[in-house]
């Protein structure tokens with residue numbers, strides 16, 4: 001199985017429009033602080049699926065030379081996680097989409113011009129896609145009532161994507177997330193402050209420790225971090241195009 005972080009930015013992306021902070025300047029110059037919005041590509045020998053469809057999806061697919069997807073899993077109904085699905089218009093019809101009921105209702109209403117094949121999924125009920133076992137687990141992302149993390153396993157390796165969440169993750173989810181080979185964790189800001197609906201990088205690293213994650217990478221990163229090369233001395237920040245093989 002192969003995992004690629006197609007977009008490691010937060011909802012506004014880096015550079016942020018109109019900003020000239022050090023991270024945004026590095027991003028404008030083409031440095032690794034340049035972050036598209038959130039999508040993760042998951043590949044197996046049987047195909048490829050996306051976890052979330054960034055508003056920047058078009059460029060993400062072009063860069064990876066991807067013209068066909070075997071499924072999309074949506075974690076929640078925030079714009080930065082689904083809006084790029086419209087980029088499949090006149091490219092691929094009948095894409096299989098997976099998500100929680102209210103999440104799918106909301107997103108498919110927005111995307112009513114698209115005709116994907118809907119698959120309603122419930123928390124903690126595993127399903128199979130491209131030969132992988134996938135499970136949505138409950139996380140906490142107020143004020144949204146439902147937001148999911150994603151567990152992926154090929155029977156040997158276990159990958160956990162926290163999705164957008166605060167540190168306040170339900171116990172049942174934590175026990176299922178335990179000892180991942182890779183934890184892909186939401187960490188929107190450095191530990192200068194807290195945001196009720198996301199983890200900061202300190203909280204994400206504490207989560208990794210609690211879960212005994214064998215490897216951790218932080219994502220959903222804002223321009224509040226110092227430029228990437230400086231930040232990675234302190235935290236295991238992901239970057240766009242970063243790959244992991246299992």
Ligand SMILES: [Zn+2]
Pocket residue numbers: 010011038078080081164220
């Ligand atoms: Zn988000």
Ligand SMILES: [Zn+2]
Pocket residue numbers: 015016019020021022023024025223224
């Ligand atoms: Zn900035």
Ligand SMILES: [Zn+2]
Pocket residue numbers: 076078141164
């Ligand atoms: Zn969100």
